[in-house]
Amino acid sequence: MKTVLTIAGSDSSGGAGIQADIKTITAHGLYAMSAITALTAQNTTGVYGIMEVTPEFLANQLDCIFKDIYPDAVKIGMVSSAALIEVIADKLKEYKAAHIVVDPVMVSTSGSRLLAEDASKTLIKTLIPLAQVITPNIPETEVLCKMDIKNAGDMEQAAVKIAEFTKGAVLVKGGHDLNDANDLLYEAGTFEWINGERIENPNTHGTGCTLSSAIACGLAKGDTLSDSVKAAKEYISGALRAGLNLGHGSGPLNHMFRI
Ligand SMILES: Nc1ncnc2c1ncn2[C@@H]1O[C@H](COP(=O)(O)OP(=O)(O)O)[C@@H](O)[C@H]1O
Numbered sequence: 001m002k003t004v005l006t007i008a009g010s011d012s013s014g015g016a017g018i019q020a021d022i023k024t025i026t027a028h029g030l031y032a033m034s035a036i037t038a039l040t041a042q043n044t045t046g047v048y049g050i051m052e053v054t055p056e057f058l059a060n061q062l063d064c065i066f067k068d069i070y071p072d073a074v075k076i077g078m079v080s081s082a083a084l085i086e087v088i089a090d091k092l093k094e095y096k097a098a099h100i101v102v103d104p105v106m107v108s109t110s111g112s113r114l115l116a117e118d119a120s121k122t123l124i125k126t127l128i129p130l131a132q133v134i135t136p137n138i139p140e141t142e143v144l145c146k147m148d149i150k151n152a153g154d155m156e157q158a159a160v161k162i163a164e165f166t167k168g169a170v171l172v173k174g175g176h177d178l179n180d181a182n183d184l185l186y187e188a189g190t191f192e193w194i195n196g197e198r199i200e201n202p203n204t205h206g207t208g209c210t211l212s213s214a215i216a217c218g219l220a221k222g223d224t225l226s227d228s229v230k231a232a233k234e235y236i237s238g239a240l241r242a243g244l245n246l247g248h249g250s251g252p253l254n255h256m257f258r259i
């Protein structure tokens with residue numbers, strides 16, 4: 001059985017973070033493992049508290065995983081501090097991890113900062129260059145490339161700029177575009193638009209986490225990046241279309257849509 005490791009934060013409401021990743025990986029028929037970077041007290045209305053693990057404890061989790069069940073792909077989500085980012089980068093290099101997907105989670109859609117302001121530089125310098133693909137949403141892309149994004153042309157320009165300092169591919173996600181849900185994959189100097197119909201559903205909590213772990217599943221199975229992204233996009237659309245109306249805010253996706 002193929003295995004995927006998620007390194008991310010826990011979402012107590014189960015919609016994003018580690019919980020969304022494990023649901024996604026399991027729904028793809030792969031074996032899910034997790035290294036938790038932080039606990040969040042969170043629900044569909046917002047993030048009300050964050051408690052980080054220590055760098056030593058994160059290192060301990062990663063050693064336990066890599067020495068026993070080697071992951072075929074690794075997805076990285078919320079990592080809130082520079083010290084934790086450095087531990088992850090060191091361990092991924094030590095164990096020669098492959099097929100790394102980095103979702104550069106910075107701020108939740110509900111407006112909470114999930115990455116310390118001073119940690120962005122460490123993320124860019126140490127972790128992002130290890131990734132086969134990074135998956136920023138539009139606000140994260142604006143931070144990474146220091147430009148405003150208003151249209152598809154800006155997304156293309158931003159992807160090229162970001163690829164100058166990442167060694168891998170860039171997937172600029174279009175979920176925050178109010179008209180379309182078109183994502184742009186920039187890989188080895190080539191643009192590929194992966195278009196999607198915008199689904200009218202206010203319950204989009206965890207879309208980014210779900211997309212990145214679904215991409216990791218494709219890569220773990222040996223699919224190309226392009227095919228992995230297309231399949232992940234179909235998975236997101238299915239989970240949004242199936243609908244689920246839980247909580248008082250932006251609720252979670254329906255991962256049971258294929259069952
Ligand atoms: N309403 C929607 N309809 C269809 N696809 C969506 C919708 N909202 C987000 N997506 C898709 O979900 C994925 C995650 O995108 P996005 O919401 O931008 O990320 P994040 O959760 O990191 O902010 C992307 O593939 C995006 O196109």
Ligand SMILES: Cc1ncc(COP(=O)(O)OP(=O)(O)O)c(N)n1
Pocket residue numbers: 008009010011016017018040042077078105107108109110114204205206207208209210
């Ligand atoms: C623990 C944790 N990790 C990540 C997020 C952000 O989730 P994401 O899917 O990127 O986007 P939103 O759910 O905020 O739209 C989170 N909230 N919690």
